[in-house]
Amino acid sequence: MTLEFKNHSLFGPVIGDIVGSVFEGKNVKTIDVDLFNPSTRFTDDTVLTIAVADALLNNKDYTESFQYWGRKYSWAGYGRNFREWMFAENPKPYNSWGNGSAMRVSPIAYAFDHLVQVMEEAKNSAIVTHDHPEGIKGAQAIAAAVFLARTGKTKQEIREFITKEFDYDLDRSIEEIRPEYKFDVSCQGSVPEAIICFLDSSSYESAIRLAISLGGDSDTIACMAGSIAEAFYNDIPEALLDYADKKLPTIMKEIIQAFQNRFT
Template identity: 60%
Template sequence: MRVSPIGFAFSTVEAVLAEAQKSAEVSHNHPEGIKGAQATALAIFLARTGAAKQHIRQEISERFGYDLTRTIAAIRPHYRFDTSCQGSVPEAIIAFLDSDNYEDAIRKAISLGGDSDTLACIAGGISQAFYKEIPIEIVTEIRKKLPQEFLEIIDTFTTKYMSN
């Protein structure tokens, strides 16, 4: 859930995968944890660089072995709290793939229950990269809740990596 900035900050697939691995090794130093971080960062990179949803689905499925053929509607009745990467990353990616916009992706991820903050963070990062914006109403409300120190970090990152 903390790997999203890597998909925005690096300019090649190789760099994204290498940096995602480094970021995961600190707290998720297990092959599945590293795979989940790399899948998330790569999905963001692909979305940011203009890949279609079908290409993102295919690339992540083939490279990481995740089953992304399911839908949120099919997952929801049987989903249980699962903090493992293999039990949350594919579901979060599917929430994005099934979405029509940023807010829809977040709502679909949260609707699964379980580790919903992680699911929403992953789906949200990919959705922001794909849809190219977060609705102003959401940004305004979130900015009211964050300390100035966080806002400065976000603004600096946004200026450096996300401004056209």
């Protein structure tokens, strides 16, 4: 089933996740990759991004939404701690600093009109699992970057705000980071790099290619970079939109369309 979408919001992180899925841990270290590999699939990044959108749309508790969608797509590649959490009868946060809090947060940047609201809601979405300060910080940084991008801020303004607010080192280039970068699922070791992928990019596709070229947790870095690039460029190639459309189940596309209709 193909749906008619008004615009591209939420496809940015989803496409990044899908095309990055076959490169996770491969360390290809080049932007010259095939974005349409037939083996790609959506992973936990997409599932939980949809879960955040569903929670915002339908006034669901984040715990309820994460457990519902996580259990529905239980094969999607969750970390061990989150997997235990999503099947628990009385789940509690587990002090995680992992980038799972940041990969799923982008819908919040579209659902609120003020940065302070976005920051607070990003924290709310993180703390049900990732209550470590770095886990909260990573979610807030990505949400803030998406919000600033979609509200017309320049790359320099985004760089300056994220640097000042979160003390991330964004004065590096992907060319400098790439040679020694290794697999890192921490917020502090992947969120700044994802933001730099966006800052160094010239288009949405460029941001995704730079993210993949870093190596490491490629799908999640591309998911995070893609969420910011989508908001900034507002121009995703039709071929990538069509590709993602074919990879997603109808129930997810319905959430995306309902989210776009309401919030964007």
